[in-house]
Amino acid sequence: MSRIAVMGAGAWGTALALSLWRRGGHQIALWAHSPAVAATIRGTGENKLFLPGFAVPGEITVSSDVAEALAGAEIILSAMPSRHVRASYASFAAHLHAGQILVSATKGIEDGTLLRMSEVIAQVLAARNLSLPVAVLSGPSFAQELAAGAPTAVTIACSDTGVASLLQQEFGSGSLRLYTNDDVVGVELGGALKNVIALAAGVVAGLELGHNSAAALITRGIAETTRLAVACGGRRETLAGLSGMGDLILTCTGSLSRNRSVGIQLGRGATLADALAGLNGKVAEGVSTAFAALGLAERYGVEMPITSQVVAILKGERSPLAAIEELMARPGRDE
Ligand SMILES: NC(=O)C1=CN([C@@H]2O[C@H](COP(=O)(O)OP(=O)(O)OC[C@H]3O[C@@H](n4cnc5c(N)ncnc54)[C@H](O)[C@@H]3O)[C@@H](O)[C@H]2O)C=CC1
Numbered sequence: 364m365s366r367i368a369v370m371g372a373g374a375w376g377t378a379l380a381l382s383l384w385r386r387g388g389h390q391i392a393l394w395a396h397s398p399a400v401a402a403t404i405r406g407t408g409e410n411k412l413f414l415p416g417f418a419v420p421g422e423i424t425v426s427s428d429v430a431e432a433l434a435g436a437e438i439i440l441s442a443m444p445s446r447h448v449r450a451s452y453a454s455f456a457a458h459l460h461a462g463q464i465l466v467s468a469t470k471g472i473e474d475g476t477l478l479r480m481s482e483v484i485a486q487v488l489a490a491r492n493l494s495l496p497v498a499v500l501s502g503p504s505f506a507q508e509l510a511a512g513a514p515t516a517v518t519i520a521c522s523d524t525g526v527a528s529l530l531q532q533e534f535g536s537g538s539l540r541l542y543t544n545d546d547v548v549g550v551e552l553g554g555a556l557k558n559v560i561a562l563a564a565g566v567v568a569g570l571e572l573g574h575n576s577a578a579a580l581i582t583r584g585i586a587e588t589t590r591l592a593v594a595c596g597g598r599r600e601t602l603a604g605l606s607g608m609g610d611l612i613l614t615c616t617g618s619l620s621r622n623r624s625v626g627i628q629l630g631r632g633a634t635l636a637d638a639l640a641g642l643n644g645k646v647a648e649g650v651s652t653a654f655a656a657l658g659l660a661e662r663y664g665v666e667m668p669i670t671s672q673v674v675a676i677l678k679g680e681r682s683p684l685a686a687i688e689e690l691m692a693r694p695g696r697d698e
């Protein structure tokens with residue numbers, strides 16, 4: 364029996380808490396940043412704002428108090444939007460201690476620092492003389508489908524292979540299958556960068572350009588995300604796995620994707636502000652990740668044509684159609 368604290372009660376944290384609770388054998392605490400969200404889940408037995416339609420059983424303790432959520436936790440699984448990771452871990456740090464395992468399920472790259480989420484977490488802990496193993500959970504996994512118990516497979520990555528194997532056992536169930544990987548860089552970048560390509564896939568759908576264009580975008584998308592991940596120290600084969608190609612396929616084709624839906628609105632001519640307003644407070648990580656990815660691409664001298672066009676669209680500098688035309692007009696090259 365492990366005590367697991369799930370930090371973040373958006374759609375993903377709530378779905379992970381439900382999956383771990385259904386697996387059995389664990390005590391689950393769910394922390395919401397917002398007291399109102401915590402009160403709604405406790406009061407109604409449902410996360411009405413971020414994951415409506417799924418009962419959250421009373422056995423999952425729900426709180427907005429960090430100390431209460433982390434008390435006795437052996438595994439801390441965090442799932443908040445990337446822009447909140449640094450501040451959240453700064454508030455968790457006083458309640459963390461040696462012997463605990465941290466797992467990040469956030470997909471993104473920090474603005475400005477261009478750090479991956481596990482690097483942000485390690486940096487926050489190091490400033491407080493704390494060093495804990497940080498694993499990464501990533502792969503094709505819509506929150507609603509995991510919450511519904513649909514068979515789902517993800518990657519659990521940690522440089523310490525013993526920790527990855529332990530988490531594989533602690534999290535695995537009949538509906539959640541985990542594959543271990545020691546390539547934290549590749550897994551984390553695969554999960555973050557696919558959101559940028561999903562925005563582009565949405566643009567193609569919004570412009571009604573058809574299946575040829577969508578398939579071309581997914582394939583050339585994995586080519587450029589793999590180039591960047593390898594330049595950053597990740598392994599090529601990792602990007603062919605669940606947290607690369609797998610998540611790219613899901614997010615570029617799945618109607619549940621927020622990133623794809625923002626892209627669709629942009630393709631139909633909406634402004635970015637209007638497209639984001641349509642999400643009602645839910646996060647589309649690809650928007651900030653696009654800028655960070657381009658920053659990393661410049662740092663490592665990697666060509667990322669699709670990401671560059673996504674950034675130009677997001678900045679309002681290029682129309683979606685002009686962006687696609689520019690991609691098609693690029694000089695010919697080998698595959
Ligand atoms: N929703 C999904 O299907 C999946 C999401 N993810 C990733 O999980 C992370 C969280 O996404 P979701 O749970 O979907 O978020 P969400 O779209 O349900 O939104 C969470 C909301 O809570 C607020 N919030 C959460 N934690 C906060 C904090 N610590 N401080 C301030 N505000 C906070 C956010 O501003 C946002 O409005 C993202 O990086 C996402 O890419 C990964 C896999 C699947």
Ligand SMILES: O=C(CO)COP(=O)(O)O
Nearest residue numbers: 502503504505620621622
């Ligand atoms: O990461 C996800 C699925 O693996 C969710 O994608 P969206 O954030 O685009 O909905």
